[in-house]
Amino acid sequence: MKKYDVDERGYYGKFGGAYIPEMLYPNVEELRSNYLSIIESQDFKDEFDHLLRTYVGRPTPLYYAQRLSEKYRTKIYLKREDLCHTGAHKVNNTIGQILLAKRLGKNKIIAETGAGQHGVATATVCALMGMECVVYMGEIDMGRQKPNVERMKILGAQVVPATSGSKTLKDATNEAMRHWINNPNDTHYIIGSVVGPHPYPDMVARFQSIISVEMQKQLQEVEGRNTPDHVIACVGGGSNAAGAFYQFLEDESVNLIAAEAAGLGVQSGKSAATTALGKSGVLHGSKTILMQTEDGQVIEPYSISAGLDYPGIGPIHAHLFDAGRAEFFGITDEEAMLAGVDLSKLEGIIPAIESSHALAVFNKRVFNPEEVVIVNLSGRGDKDLETYIKWGKY
Template sequence: MQGNYFKNYPNKEGFFKEYGGSFIPEQLQKEMDKITKAYYSISKSHKFIAELRSIRKHYQGRPTPVYFCNRLSERYGGRIYLKREDLNHTGAHKLNHCMGEALLAKYMGKKRLIAETGAGQHGVALATAAAYFGLECEIHMGEVDIQKEYPNVMRMKVLGATVIPVTHGLKTLKEAVDSAFEAYLKDPINSIYCIGSVVGPHPFPMMVRDFQRVIGIEAKDQFQEMTGELPDNIVACVGGGSNAMGIFSAFLQDDECKIFGVEPGGKSLDIIGDHAATMSLGTPGMIHGFKCYTLQDEKGEPAPVHSIASGLDYPGVGPEHSMLKDMDRVSYVTASDKECIDAFYDLSRSEGIIPALESAHAVAYAIKLAQRSPQESILVNLSGRGDKDLDYVIDNFEMPK
């Protein structure tokens, strides 16, 4: 990749080549245009940048470290490193863009933050940002995910957020997005919809990516300082794709670095509804006001999806990921539910680090890479910690001896 990548993608209409854009009702488009204008204005402001940097350092605890997994590497080969986003305040990468979005909302004079959440990490992060800035917060979450991620539900409530259970459809992430959009449409003047990933209509895929770029910027410098070279492989899980774009962004123009996005293979890749492998098995389509790869049923509607990781069970994906797939710059692969659980316990018992089930998908693929290419280095974005998943894992899977 040559040239100034971040000036070229997206274009001014919000397209990453053929993907992205904004296909939404006129009323909502007017509000999105205001958000776009405000973001372009303040993202170049010294005051905004200085305040965001101060928040990251003194409140979030950035930079998060890069850590070498000595025992895991000895077991499987290769040299496995983790970018420890699980050590970011609230336990995941989500706060990187939530603090940015809340700061934008404050600049625009908004009073309420609205969002969806799957695994609950985005909801917790946004509730945290709302408390920090003194804003109201409303989080929409599918009933299935409320049951799976109950600790995060209670964290949101403790932080002062209102949690809205979503009871229609599959009662998971897609339906939570639908519900949050409906709530936003009722009062776009006083509210802002803080999308939780690099998805949705322009400017959110660009804006969330930009706020998440801090991961890759830090990781690249840290890895070079530790090893004197760039990593051979970069690995991150992909649902909507915010943590992945955060770390991928720093290495896209380094052709010697191989990049892997790991999707949920679920229970089976052969049955619709048993996986959420959007990039691996989907086709271009429309969802939630933008164009991307989607999993579709026979009617062309978003298909049912499954993953044990609530943050990954989405039938669409970020438009930038869709472009990077077509450009053959990123390889999109899968890890099954079983491989995810095995990696969850492997990392926990080898290194004393309990990963989120989302992140465990990336760890699972890193283990495969290490066995296949034992001389190569692998940098994994450990996007979140697994406290939220403990009850679900223990109740549904046998603990290894």
């Protein structure tokens, strides 16, 4: 039995499952009973691989960051998910899920988005497949990620603002789930991260696992070995991290490092550092670790990064934290922004602010000179230029 894989009930250790209202049960059960047979079929694999190669632009490069390596005195490779079509890893999952939706006979797609990258990736594949697309996005996120909102509209999606609560990712997810309850027969909900009721966390992790599959092959070519010493990724819900960690979960010689958004400081009251502040509870259909008050009300998260201000983490990451399999670091806004500008000036790559949180780990932890460290560079910084400009310290 694998220690870090999902079990037949949809649990990673004590986290996961499907905690859903009765009205959602038929939708989730249809997915659960069909997803494995569909995605493991040869015709699905062939179409998925073909689109990843010819449409997404995979494999993405594994780039040796020489100047960054010299600065931190270790061997740093960047897995360039920022070079995927649409500018982030999100499209790996949306391609997989829309192919699944087609085989389930669905012709309408809904999604939630925070930073807008998942929304853009969903709108993109809906345009590709000629499907109707509705994306829910927090009103605040729509303001700070305006270019992505316009990209979704150009691609033909309807973008619906979530105006309740904190008006961010959590609330967009709530609205999308309500929509799905009311439209179960013709609609598939493409969840963008390893969150939600089983089978979503497992399904999304499987689609994103292409990241670590490629890492292994590419590392073999450049280093003569197929495992790094460390893999670093940022974690909000955690789909890019799940993909980057996937092939190494059971190999404990590979150290897994997750960077969470500490916002203005872990204890500042303006943070999204879930593992430092959270406790076990149920969020969006699964048992996980989330930030909550004594009486179980969800605490509003905060991060300068629209993609990391989620009050929980995916159950796979909750299990990795609980089991001590992964190291978790809280990275403040300031630390992330400085790391993003640092990469820009040292390597000519402007990263998404989400990815900058992963890069900031090098200022928190010492690595040995002979160690091989892979950072999953999950997205490019185009969408964040306004935030970089407002911050201004470059």
